[in-house]
Amino acid sequence: MRLDWSTLLEVLRGCSKVVLTSHVRPDCDALGSELGMAGILEAIGKHVRIVNAQATPASLKWIDPRGKIESLAEKVRPADLADRDLFIVLDTSAWAQLGAMGDVAKSMRDRVLVIDHHVSEDDLSDRWFKDTAAEATARIVYEIGLRLRVPLTESIATPLYAGLSTDTGGFRFPSVSGESFRIAGRLVDAGANPTAIYRELFEQDTLARLHLVGRTIAGAVTSHDGKVIISTVRQHDIKEVKAQPADTEDLVNLTLSVKGTEVAAILIEQPDGRIKVSFRSRGRLDCNALAARFGGGGHKAAAGTIIDGPFDPAHERVVAAVDEAWLAQQAAVA
Incomplete structure (x- = not known):
């Protein structure tokens, strides 16, 4: 109760x-x-x-x-x-x-x-x-x-x-x-x-964390006229810049800060091969409903989940789900 x-x-x-x-x-x-x-x-x-x-x-x-x-x-x-x-x-x-x-x-x-x-x-x-x-x-x-x-x-x-x-x-x-x-x-x-x-x-970023931020932003892919942005962090990215697992926290919010972006998602590969997925929106798209499709949850504007690999097929599923959710949301307000 x-x-x-x-x-x-x-x-x-x-x-x-x-x-x-x-x-x-x-x-x-x-x-x-x-x-x-x-x-x-x-x-x-x-x-x-x-x-x-x-x-x-x-x-x-x-x-x-x-x-x-x-x-x-x-x-x-x-x-x-x-x-x-x-x-x-x-x-x-x-x-x-x-x-x-x-x-x-x-x-x-x-x-x-x-x-x-x-x-x-x-x-x-x-x-x-x-x-x-x-x-x-x-x-x-x-x-x-x-x-x-x-x-x-x-x-x-x-x-x-x-x-x-x-x-x-x-x-x-x-x-x-x-x-x-x-x-x-x-x-x-x-x-x-x-x-x-x-x-x-x-204000406690290490140089390794900032290098990881740079890679994340540089590799981000936008769609739907820049309204959607999706980025990835692989284990080799973390190792090559000598970052720590905690350095991946909050990266999704940085991608959402890109001008014109309404929805952001990030896939972060874990040491065991699973993938941490985080979703953020400026409030119109329901991130909780999106994360629930992958067994996760959270809030309307911020949610997440952990999904199984391999990474590339998982990435494709997340991209497809975000696209579908965005188009459905756009149709609902049209």
Whole structure:
């Protein structure tokens, strides 16, 4: 069922030991929501562990200065979490995005609660709290703290501001509202440093990353009078410029920034041969519906999926699907 606020708060107040998790390849909305939620729950007397399937990427470790986030990839065993009476999944509603933590969630199915803002969902739990109008899961966590009357501290405000800033693209995406800025202001008043956070989020590119950006833009192909742009990143591209996997994040948003572009897609080859596909639009084409055709999902303006190779046939399928979706959208408004 969809939990209303009173039911959600009752569940949170009634638990004792909590484990928080989020999606693989975490961004700052995932990590920030975990850290913010942990601080809120600890403030009302709960024992909290944050455990993800993968270790926090080196480029994002700044968000967790106290090293609170653990992972199955390091030292945590699934059996270590058996004593948790509540298992909260943040910022995803998809089994595939939980990695090895998905198996842990299945073993604790009756204790799982999902808190998310994405449209797409799997059958993770019978207990959901979703607000698809929220610009970030960090926004929902902020609202939870407000309703639990937990005072904002710097250690709560900083990760929540980072999450809000990440999922709004630095407060520039269509999901941003006046309330987004009002919340951001309250987080800053509580100790979040917008200058420092901006630098960590948007001004930490390595030379290798910039070389990869150049290759991505140079190899992009446009269609439909420049309204659609599709780019690719192969494993050899990453290796030749000595980039890291994290350097591929946000490349799709750069391609969407090309003047006149309405829809962007990028295919990024993974080390295991699978392909990460990301879709972006300026709001008219439904990226969530497009990603759903490949077993993925997300939001109307931003969505993604992971598909199997080989790369070239997969690329052809994605191009065909984007073309079909664009033409259908154009016909609908004609």
